[in-house]
Amino acid sequence: xxxxxxxxxxxxxxxxxxxxxxxxxxxxxxxxxxxxxxxxxxxxxxxxxxxxxxxxxxxxxxxxxxxxxxxxxxxxxxxxxxxxxxxxxxxxxxxxxxxxxxxxxxxxxxxxxxxxxxxxxxxxxxxxxxxxxxxxxxxxxxxxxxxxxxxxxxxxxxxxxxxxxxxxxxxxxxxxxxxxxxxxxxxxxxxxxxxxxxxxxxxxxxxxxxxxxxxxxxxxxxxxxxxxxxxxxxxxxxxxxxxxxxxxxxxxxxxxxxxxxxxxxxxxxxxxxxxxxxxxxxxxxxxxxxxxxxxxxxxxxxxxxxxxxxxxxxxxxxxxxxxxxxxxxxxxxxxxxxxxxxxxxxxxxxxxxxxxxxxxxxxxxxxxxxxxxxxx
Amino acid sequence: xxxxxxxxxxxxxxxxxxxxxxxxxxxxxxxxxxxxxxxxxxxxxxxxxxxxxxxxxxxxxxxxxxxxxxxxxxxxxxxxxxxxxxxxxxxxxxxxxxxxxxxxxxxxxxxxxxxxxxxxxxxxxxxxxxxxxxxxxxx
Numbered sequence: 001x002x003x004x005x006x007x008x009x010x011x012x013x014x015x016x017x018x019x020x021x022x023x024x025x026x027x028x029x030x031x032x033x034x035x036x037x038x039x040x041x042x043x044x045x046x047x048x049x050x051x052x053x054x055x056x057x058x059x060x061x062x063x064x065x066x067x068x069x070x071x072x073x074x075x076x077x078x079x080x081x082x083x084x085x086x087x088x089x090x091x092x093x094x095x096x097x098x099x100x101x102x103x104x105x106x107x108x109x110x111x112x113x114x115x116x117x118x119x120x121x122x123x124x125x126x127x128x129x130x131x132x133x134x135x136x137x138x139x140x141x142x143x144x145x146x147x148x149x150x151x152x153x154x155x156x157x158x159x160x161x162x163x164x165x166x167x168x169x170x171x172x173x174x175x176x177x178x179x180x181x182x183x184x185x186x187x188x189x190x191x192x193x194x195x196x197x198x199x200x201x202x203x204x205x206x207x208x209x210x211x212x213x214x215x216x217x218x219x220x221x222x223x224x225x226x227x228x229x230x231x232x233x234x235x236x237x238x239x240x241x242x243x244x245x246x247x248x249x250x251x252x253x254x255x256x257x258x259x260x261x262x263x264x265x266x267x268x269x270x271x272x273x274x275x276x277x278x279x280x281x282x283x284x285x286x287x288x289x290x291x292x293x294x295x296x297x298x299x300x301x302x303x304x305x306x307x308x309x310x311x312x313x314x315x316x317x318x319x320x321x322x323x324x325x326x327x328x329x330x331x332x333x334x335x336x337x338x339x340x341x342x343x344x345x346x347x348x349x350x351x352x353x354x355x356x357x358x359x360x361x362x363x364x365x366x367x368x369x370x371x372x373x374x375x376x
Numbered sequence: 377x378x379x380x381x382x383x384x385x386x387x388x389x390x391x392x393x394x395x396x397x398x399x400x401x402x403x404x405x406x407x408x409x410x411x412x413x414x415x416x417x418x419x420x421x422x423x424x425x426x427x428x429x430x431x432x433x434x435x436x437x438x439x440x441x442x443x444x445x446x447x448x449x450x451x452x453x454x455x456x457x458x459x460x461x462x463x464x465x466x467x468x469x470x471x472x473x474x475x476x477x478x479x480x481x482x483x484x485x486x487x488x489x490x491x492x493x494x495x496x497x498x499x500x501x502x503x504x505x506x507x508x509x510x511x512x513x514x515x
């Protein structure tokens with residue numbers, strides 16, 4: 001079904017030629033439903049009477065359908081949809097003045113009487129606002145009325161139960177334009193901007209917030225654009241340098257770690273002390289768990305001419321002295337100190353005998369009658 | 377008290393079916409004749425004529441659909457069918473009538489109406505498919 005649809009009431013189809021969007025109605029018996037050439041289902045639901053009047057005026061008002069007395073007859077036009085429709089009307093008789101009453105219904109609900117005043121003479125027609133026009137004037141000057149339909153059935157009831165009959169020459173219906181075709185005029189809200197950005201997939205046009213910068217950086221993997229925080233500096237340094245794939249939550253200590261990592265193959269959880277250990281490692285193949293004391297060891301090791309590898313102790317310092325001066329390899333003891341005093345006696349057994357000699361004689365006896373110093 | 381469904385209501389329905397289907401046969405031919413004349417005279421823009429023909433196709437289908445809806449109501453249709461058989465009618469008669477009607481209604485919308493000549497062809501096909509309905513007086 002599609003509108004507009006004009007119905008020209010008369011007695012025979014070929015009496016005149018209907019204009020575009022119009023068709024004739026010649027049935028005087030109930031003939032709903034009939035499908036017009038315009039594609040709409042229309043028709044009388046009750047009986048009426050018809051006349052051809054004149055081919056002189058506009059074809060739309062060349063004839064009539066009518067009721068007499070208190071009879072009311074109903075004409076139905078099926079609408080394509082609910083909504084607003086403009087209605088035009090020619091209620092009158094080219095040949096006589098006539099009683100007029102046309103009421104519009106939305107299925108069974110009255111939408112009002114659109115014409116209710118008898119015409120004053122022949123060749124007079126009431127329009128949809130009950131204004132009277134001459135036959136010559138009606139085509140260009142008839143006014144429409146807009147009605148809102150909650151159903152898809154338009155009924156036009158012609159006649160008056162109070163008497164006087166009713167006449168209709170032309171009924172015309174078209175859709176009233178209610179849709180907006182222009183751009184959407186509502187007042188945009190901030191949310192709309194964001195929505196538009198998402199839809200267009202172009203550069204972000206809204207007022208960016210700090211979070212947006214982070215999002216953008218993550219998305220594009222381009223330069224970091226947010227207001228950087230101090231912690232970010234460490235992060236950036238580690239990342240930008242590209243020397244490691246250090247991606248944890250960086251801390252200040254990590255800067256030191258990075259330095260350590262870059263200079264040696266030191267890969268444990270570095271601590272400040274390790275800097276010393278690293279120095280030790282760098283100078284020699286010293287690989288044990290270094291301790292501060294090792295500094296002494298290192299000195300011993302590095303200054304010595306032999307490979308001393310035991311668990312060195314401070315006493316060893318003395319020992320090392322002895323070692324350096326002689327080819328003395330036994331497990332020296334403190335007494336070696338005395339033995340050392342006789343260093344000129346190379347024979348250890350002799351030094352021991354000297355020791356024993358002192359022992360088999362009461363050292364104090366010998367010493368008592370002799371000055372030990374003299375004996376010696 | 378519920379109103380019983382009787383042959384009285386069935387008679388009304390049968391008469392409505394008669395008006396609907398006989399009227400449809402008349403409208404098929406009347407509208408095809410009108411469209412053919414308009415296409416031959418090119419008195420209506422082709423696109424407008426095509427739109428009107430497509431609207432009529434939808435209107436025809438709506439009218440045929442009412443009968444299908446009624447037939448789907450078993451309780452009501454059984455009384456209508458009973459009344460139909462009482463006057464000597466058969467189910468096959470409905471089928472024989474509905475077949476060409478459905479063919480015209482269903483084929484009109486998709487038919488090629490791209491030129492005035494094609495519109496005339498479509499109209500001639502309708503006129504060849506649907507016979508003139510019998511009438512006591514000239515219609």
